[in-house]
Amino acid sequence: MFEKVLIANRGEIALRIHRACHEMGVKTIAVHSTADADAMHVRLADESVCIGPPAAKDSYLNIPAIMAAAEITGADAIHPGYGFLSENARFAEIVAEHGLTFIGPSADHIRMMGDKITAKDTVQKLGIPVVPGSPGGITDDGEATRVADEIGYPVIVKAAAGGGGRGMKVVHEAGDLSAALTACRQEAEAAFGDGAVYIEKFLGRPRHIEFQIIGDSHGNCIHLGERDCSLQRRHQKVLEEAPSPVIDDETRSRMGGIVAKAMADFGYVGAGTIEFLYEDGEFYFIEMNTRLQVEHPVTEMITGIDIVREQIRVASGRKLSYTQEMVRFLGHAIECRINAEDPKTFMPSPGRVTQYHPPGGLNVRCDSAAYAGYTIPPYYDSMIAKLIVVGYTRDGCLLRLRRSLEEYVIDGVTTTIPLHQSLMDNDDFKTGAYDIHWLEKFLASEA
Ligand code: ADP
Numbered sequence: 001m002f003e004k005v006l007i008a009n010r011g012e013i014a015l016r017i018h019r020a021c022h023e024m025g026v027k028t029i030a031v032h033s034t035a036d037a038d039a040m041h042v043r044l045a046d047e048s049v050c051i052g053p054p055a056a057k058d059s060y061l062n063i064p065a066i067m068a069a070a071e072i073t074g075a076d077a078i079h080p081g082y083g084f085l086s087e088n089a090r091f092a093e094i095v096a097e098h099g100l101t102f103i104g105p106s107a108d109h110i111r112m113m114g115d116k117i118t119a120k121d122t123v124q125k126l127g128i129p130v131v132p133g134s135p136g137g138i139t140d141d142g143e144a145t146r147v148a149d150e151i152g153y154p155v156i157v158k159a160a161a162g163g164g165g166r167g168m169k170v171v172h173e174a175g176d177l178s179a180a181l182t183a184c185r186q187e188a189e190a191a192f193g194d195g196a197v198y199i200e201k202f203l204g205r206p207r208h209i210e211f212q213i214i215g216d217s218h219g220n221c222i223h224l225g226e227r228d229c230s231l232q233r234r235h236q237k238v239l240e241e242a243p244s245p246v247i248d249d250e251t252r253s254r255m256g257g258i259v260a261k262a263m264a265d266f267g268y269v270g271a272g273t274i275e276f277l278y279e280d281g282e283f284y285f286i287e288m289n290t291r292l293q294v295e296h297p298v299t300e301m302i303t304g305i306d307i308v309r310e311q312i313r314v315a316s317g318r319k320l321s322y323t324q325e326m327v328r329f330l331g332h333a334i335e336c337r338i339n340a341e342d343p344k345t346f347m348p349s350p351g352r353v354t355q356y357h358p359p360g361g362l363n364v365r366c367d368s369a370a371y372a373g374y375t376i377p378p379y380y381d382s383m384i385a386k387l388i389v390v391g392y393t394r395d396g397c398l399l400r401l402r403r404s405l406e407e408y409v410i411d412g413v414t415t416t417i418p419l420h421q422s423l424m425d426n427d428d429f430k431t432g433a434y435d436i437h438w439l440e441k442f443l444a445s446e447a
Contacts, residue, residue, distance in 0.1 A: 009081030014041035133200030159188030165235025223256035245432025
């Protein structure tokens with residue numbers, strides 16, 4: 001097992017990784033920007049190294065500074081968390097070239113899944129259902145018209161290198177296709193330096209359902225069921241739950257079996273998420289994330305499996321601690337992402353947290369690096385806490401969530417806690433009757 005893991009991240013996820021390491025008897029090294037000198041992960045880690053000024057490109061994305069910190073401290077592995085360098089194939093290669101272990105999949109697998117055209121083609125060959133669309137990139141407008149006519153409008157033009165909800169255009173009729181292709185190519189070229197685009201059927205009212213998988217280097221891969229992440233604002237997830245209110249046990253084991261087998265055949269090592277749109281009982285792959293996800297705790301809460309611990313184990317060459325038969329699902333878990341933002345306008349609200357009191361009690365988990373007296377810097381993501389609760393049933397989970405939100409004290413800054421509270425009173429939310437567009441409509445109706 002590793003002796004020292006460098007955590008190349010910040011905030012709640014840096015703390016989450018630190019906790020898993022310490023439970024395994026592994027020492028941790030925090031790296032931080034000058035803006036994060038007082039951060040909780042820096043306080044708790046065994047060692048810390050300042051790697052640069054506040055801007056992420058100079059610190060959390062600064063590969064030479066991170067590698068220097070790893071060498072000085074004698075780290076033997078690097079955990080990238082999510083965001084920042086977590087899906088940067090070149091970083092994974094550099095870590096390996098320095099004789100350290102990257103806690104994540106191989107650089108080749110990261111690269112393949114980072115290009116959406118290659119990803120779609122790869123998973124389709126592995127037996128995973130995909131959204132109907134062009135068989136690869138589209139360079140010719142005539143071919144684009146033929147493909148769109150065949151699959152039927154509306155269609156969506158997407159950038160191969162797209163991410164974070166950018167580089168997508170919905171086209172409702174044939175007359176608008178050529179302009180959308182041009183715009184999408186230009187946008188993708190400017191934003192990602194890669195103008196490749198493809199076309200797929202636009203689904204009208206899908207849910208976002210994703211499967212968690214973990215593979216080891218001994219040919220094993222298991223699935224930990226699905227998460228429903230349909231509550232989104234501007235393609236950003238706001239609240240996630242597991243299991244999905246619309247997936248039954250039979251469907252879970254059938255689809256989970258398909259993705260786990262596909263990833264075992266692929267030789268995937270590490271944690272990963274296969275994202276689908278789900279409509280009228282059908283699954284359509286949209287992308288794969290080759291890293292730990294923000295919403296991983298809902299899966300942990302209903303399986304009792306520490307996903308970060310498994311990531312560290314498989315990266316060190318060990319076998320998974322679980323076989324598929326050992327994975328049991330119990331209860332229902334929901335995660336609320338709490339952002340330091342205005343709950344109506346979503347304007348960021350950085351600043352000093354004057355009082356901090358997280359909720360507690362049975363089956364309540366708060367993943368946060370906030371504390372009383374902590375100043376939330378304005379330079380990074382505004383998510384400051386994740387409240388995760390588990391109940392025996394979904395209804396029980398909702399009652400506990402309502403009580404926990406009521407108890408949460410974060411004074412000094414505005415947070416999105418009131419938004420989550422308003423969801424608790426909504427009938428569609430209470431019954432689980434929502435698709436990926438529901439939250440935006442709900443927010444518009446509340447405004
Ligand atoms: P990103 O990498 O930018 O997150 P995704 O491919 O995961 O891009 O898509 C992000 C979101 O865009 C999805 O969650 C869904 O809301 C919407 N979307 C993507 N593809 C389609 C599609 N074919 N039909 C309808 N909505 C789509």
